[in-house]
Amino acid sequence: MVSDTSSAFRPSGVVTLTTDFGLQDPFVGVMKGRLLDRHPAVRIVDLTHEILAHWPAEAGFWLARSFRYFPAGTVHVAVVDPGVGSSREIAAVELEGHVFLAPDNGLLAPVIEGTGALEAELRRAPVCRHVTPEVLRRIGIGTPSATFHGRDIFAPLAAEVAAGRLAPHELGPETSDLIPGWLEGPVMSATQVTGAVVTIDRFGNLLTNIEAAHVLALPQPWVRVGGRELPMKRTYADVRPGEYLALVNSFGVLEIARAEGSAAEGLGLARGAPVSVASKTR
Amino acid sequence: MVSDTSSAFRPSGVVTLTTDFGLQDPFVGVMKGRLLDRHPAVRIVDLTHEILAHWPAEAGFWLARSFRYFPAGTVHVAVVDPGVGSSREIAAVELEGHVFLAPDNGLLAPVIEGTGALEAELRRAPVCRHVTPEVLRRIGIGTPSATFHGRDIFAPLAAEVAAGRLAPHELGPETSDLIPGWLEGPVMSATQVTGAVVTIDRFGNLLTNIEAAHVLALPQPWVRVGGRELPMKRTYADVRPGEYLALVNSFGVLEIARAEGSAAEGLGLARGAPVSVASKTR
Amino acid sequence: MVSDTSSAFRPSGVVTLTTDFGLQDPFVGVMKGRLLDRHPAVRIVDLTHEILAHWPAEAGFWLARSFRYFPAGTVHVAVVDPGVGSSREIAAVELEGHVFLAPDNGLLAPVIEGTGALEAELRRAPVCRHVTPEVLRRIGIGTPSATFHGRDIFAPLAAEVAAGRLAPHELGPETSDLIPGWLEGPVMSATQVTGAVVTIDRFGNLLTNIEAAHVLALPQPWVRVGGRELPMKRTYADVRPGEYLALVNSFGVLEIARAEGSAAEGLGLARGAPVSVASKTR
Numbered sequence: 001m002v003s004d005t006s007s008a009f010r011p012s013g014v015v016t017l018t019t020d021f022g023l024q025d026p027f028v029g030v031m032k033g034r035l036l037d038r039h040p041a042v043r044i045v046d047l048t049h050e051i052l053a054h055w056p057a058e059a060g061f062w063l064a065r066s067f068r069y070f071p072a073g074t075v076h077v078a079v080v081d082p083g084v085g086s087s088r089e090i091a092a093v094e095l096e097g098h099v100f101l102a103p104d105n106g107l108l109a110p111v112i113e114g115t116g117a118l119e120a121e122l123r124r125a126p127v128c129r130h131v132t133p134e135v136l137r138r139i140g141i142g143t144p145s146a147t148f149h150g151r152d153i154f155a156p157l158a159a160e161v162a163a164g165r166l167a168p169h170e171l172g173p174e175t176s177d178l179i180p181g182w183l184e185g186p187v188m189s190a191t192q193v194t195g196a197v198v199t200i201d202r203f204g205n206l207l208t209n210i211e212a213a214h215v216l217a218l219p220q221p222w223v224r225v226g227g228r229e230l231p232m233k234r235t236y237a238d239v240r241p242g243e244y245l246a247l248v249n250s251f252g253v254l255e256i257a258r259a260e261g262s263a264a265e266g267l268g269l270a271r272g273a274p275v276s277v278a279s280k281t282r
Numbered sequence: 283m284v285s286d287t288s289s290a291f292r293p294s295g296v297v298t299l300t301t302d303f304g305l306q307d308p309f310v311g312v313m314k315g316r317l318l319d320r321h322p323a324v325r326i327v328d329l330t331h332e333i334l335a336h337w338p339a340e341a342g343f344w345l346a347r348s349f350r351y352f353p354a355g356t357v358h359v360a361v362v363d364p365g366v367g368s369s370r371e372i373a374a375v376e377l378e379g380h381v382f383l384a385p386d387n388g389l390l391a392p393v394i395e396g397t398g399a400l401e402a403e404l405r406r407a408p409v410c411r412h413v414t415p416e417v418l419r420r421i422g423i424g425t426p427s428a429t430f431h432g433r434d435i436f437a438p439l440a441a442e443v444a445a446g447r448l449a450p451h452e453l454g455p456e457t458s459d460l461i462p463g464w465l466e467g468p469v470m471s472a473t474q475v476t477g478a479v480v481t482i483d484r485f486g487n488l489l490t491n492i493e494a495a496h497v498l499a500l501p502q503p504w505v506r507v508g509g510r511e512l513p514m515k516r517t518y519a520d521v522r523p524g525e526y527l528a529l530v531n532s533f534g535v536l537e538i539a540r541a542e543g544s545a546a547e548g549l550g551l552a553r554g555a556p557v558s559v560a561s562k563t564r
Numbered sequence: 565m566v567s568d569t570s571s572a573f574r575p576s577g578v579v580t581l582t583t584d585f586g587l588q589d590p591f592v593g594v595m596k597g598r599l600l601d602r603h604p605a606v607r608i609v610d611l612t613h614e615i616l617a618h619w620p621a622e623a624g625f626w627l628a629r630s631f632r633y634f635p636a637g638t639v640h641v642a643v644v645d646p647g648v649g650s651s652r653e654i655a656a657v658e659l660e661g662h663v664f665l666a667p668d669n670g671l672l673a674p675v676i677e678g679t680g681a682l683e684a685e686l687r688r689a690p691v692c693r694h695v696t697p698e699v700l701r702r703i704g705i706g707t708p709s710a711t712f713h714g715r716d717i718f719a720p721l722a723a724e725v726a727a728g729r730l731a732p733h734e735l736g737p738e739t740s741d742l743i744p745g746w747l748e749g750p751v752m753s754a755t756q757v758t759g760a761v762v763t764i765d766r767f768g769n770l771l772t773n774i775e776a777a778h779v780l781a782l783p784q785p786w787v788r789v790g791g792r793e794l795p796m797k798r799t800y801a802d803v804r805p806g807e808y809l810a811l812v813n814s815f816g817v818l819e820i821a822r823a824e825g826s827a828a829e830g831l832g833l834a835r836g837a838p839v840s841v842a843s844k845t846r
Binding site: 013069235250 | 305306307308310311314315316318335367368427428429430434
Binding site: 022023024025026028029030032033034036037040053085086145146147148151152 | 609612766813
């Protein structure tokens with residue numbers, strides 16, 4: 001991997017938002033107001049605002065899995081920020097022509113670490129920076145509130161980058177010291193890979209940090225989770241209603257599902273639960 | 283009705299989305315990313331993402347009732363797709379200058395069948411097509427995932443149509459063999475019309491597939507539903523709190539409501555429940 | 565305060581929407597369709613659609629607190645409308661280069677009354693109008709439905725104003741007779757201010773109509789709410805988990821919170837509950 005310091009970022013005008021704010025209150029709407037105020041031509045896409053409060057790992061997981069479906073030149077803002085108001089820094093990551101802005105609390109670790117063994121060899125290295133207070137002053141951000149940096153810092157900052165008035169390399173000095181992720185990456189051996197449940201979708205499917213490539217590398221893979229052994233299948237329809245299965249889902253990760261039911265409820269598992277895949281050659 | 287094979291579709295750049303994906307997970311956001319990637323000027327409107335899972339009839343009902351409020355030239359994408367990954371076809375319907383894209387599973391039947399007796403005489407006939415695999419290859423859709431055709435097929439396809447790079451008549455050969463709807467259209471006689479509950483709104487009102495024109499054709503109409511007989515009223519305020527009523531709602535269909543309460547809960551009725559309107563001249 | 569009758573409104577093309585419609589049904593989507601149909605370049609932002617049904621005070625509170633984060637020239641539409649179908653009027657308010665459209669039911673009172681003592685001296689006076697039936701006819705709004713004025717009146721009206729085809733002063737004659745707000749403004753004395761809970765956010769925090777300026781004017785302020793006395797703190801982190809606190813939040817109002825918990829549940833309080841701040845100099 002070669003660090004690519006010449007900026008490959010050409011703004012597309014698109015900004016995505018990922019938060020734990022929900023949609024009941026006007027917090028997300030107000031962020032959009034500030035984006036439009038600074039960059040009237042911005043096009044804003046909600047990735048999700050239902051990240052589990054204070055679980056940044058979920059936001060990073062979805063960003064790492066979703067950003068390539070957006071045009072190159074997109075700015076991705078993620079605000080899941082248990083430390084808002086403290087002295088935590090602001091992280092900016094540039095990768096494959098996209099820019100990511102988030103609190104430096106481990107949220108962006110899945111983006112930085114990448115999402116697959118093969119991909120890791122091919123892609124450019126991410127460039128990580130800490131946004132400096134000088135940059136915030138330069139774009140006219142005065143004293144932010146203690147509790148709503150999404151509105152007071154991230155929205156104006158993203159607008160400036162999306163408008164092309166602030167280049168990624170101007171955000172701050174490069175660093176290799178971003179806070180690490182909340183979940184260990186999966187641990188691999190010749191015959192087994194062990195990871196964890198990162199998120200649970202609305203259907204109760206358990207999504208893990210185990211990649212398709214990990215699973216495919218094992219002959220006759222079986223999945224161990226919640227005291228059960230599950231076979232790998234291609235789709236939900238390959239088992240009978242009520243049965244559990246494991247599959248590689250449409251985002252390229254190992255998923256534990258229950259046909260026409262909720263695997264999370266049935267297995268009594270939550271985020272962080274361990275999952276392993278082993279080669280069963282007995 | 284005369285089939286109108288010369289395309290009346292002039293893209294407005296607007297795309298509507300109707301799914302059962304919910305907003306908790308980033309599935310809808312990722313679809314929007316793909317739309318923007320192929321058609322940067324697209325304007326996207328969420329119709330609803332809370333369609334009851336696996337109840338395409340509800341999506342078709344709302345599309346048929348809603349599409350005329352959008353500019354002519356709009357592309358309406360609906361993905362409620364219990365058969366995703368199977369060999370079901372993709373349906374494209376052109377009607378009154380709008381294009382509809384959906385799995386061919388009966389979802390679009392309410393759009394095709396129309397929403398009123400009088401209207402049916404006036405309007406142009408819908409033109410129905412099956413999208414061919416050649417079209418998908420032509421626009422560079424490789425092997426889609428087995429489970430997320432909203433992202434892998436429908437979003438890129440809609441972007442091409444909305445951008446004007448793919449005309450409706452290029453989508454595939456005309457067909458009269460789309461899968462029929464999940465609900466029988468209402469059955470009419472000189473003194474009675476019988477239909478069903480299609481959807482229940484957030485207030486617990488029961489929305490039916492019985493049209494205003496059906497009701498107005500009957501002298502002194504009374505509604506029979508859930509073992510009760512209800513009078514027709516103009517608005518919710520015409521009865522006392524807690525009382526049930528029937529009215530023609532703002533989308534032009536018969537609705538069963540309970541003043542300041544939930545008719546669905548009070549009557550214990552669900553989607554599919556029969557409703558009839560009879561002339562009460564005794 | 566000087567009434568500013570020369571219109572300072574220059575349309576930005578942005579329209580915000582605030583309703584109690586929720587996102588389950590396509591009501592909001594259909595409003596957006598009508599906006600795009602009349603003004604293709606409109607940019608629409610959802611402020612919130614989860615206003616408590618029939619509690620317009622909440623909508624006005626959020627609008628008054630949020631509008632300044634949007635570009636000048638924005639049209640703000642709020643539809644919380646228990647009286648839809650009755651003879652209630654339509655209110656239009658122009659303030660600081662923004663236009664607000666809502667049912668005349670007290671919803672806009674917080675916008676008109678302003679959000680702070682100091683601010684009240686500096687800012688221009690709001691200009692209030694009743695929209696005339698002639699204006700609605702002029703823009704081609706025929707007979708609206710009895711129950712969905714968001715779609716049939718407010719969306720087309722907002723589109724005309726946002727497109728610059730209808731100037732604020734053309735909406736109707738000025739009036740000083742808009743319906744008053746549902747909540748009394750806070751009552752102030754030299755040693756105490758008494759207000760009420762206006763809304764409860766998704767975390768269970770109680771947001772009041774007591775302004776930062778009111779609190780700061782009192783030496784050693786203590787908050788009385790739900791039979792308790794609470795100290796003023798700067799952030800949630802200043803107390804231990806489970807403890808209650810009061811703070812001035814990021815929207816500049818007094819908020820009652822419980823660290824890592826729900827103050828609303830813990831105190832058993834709802835919207836409208838009284839809150840007072842007193843100087844505790846004993």
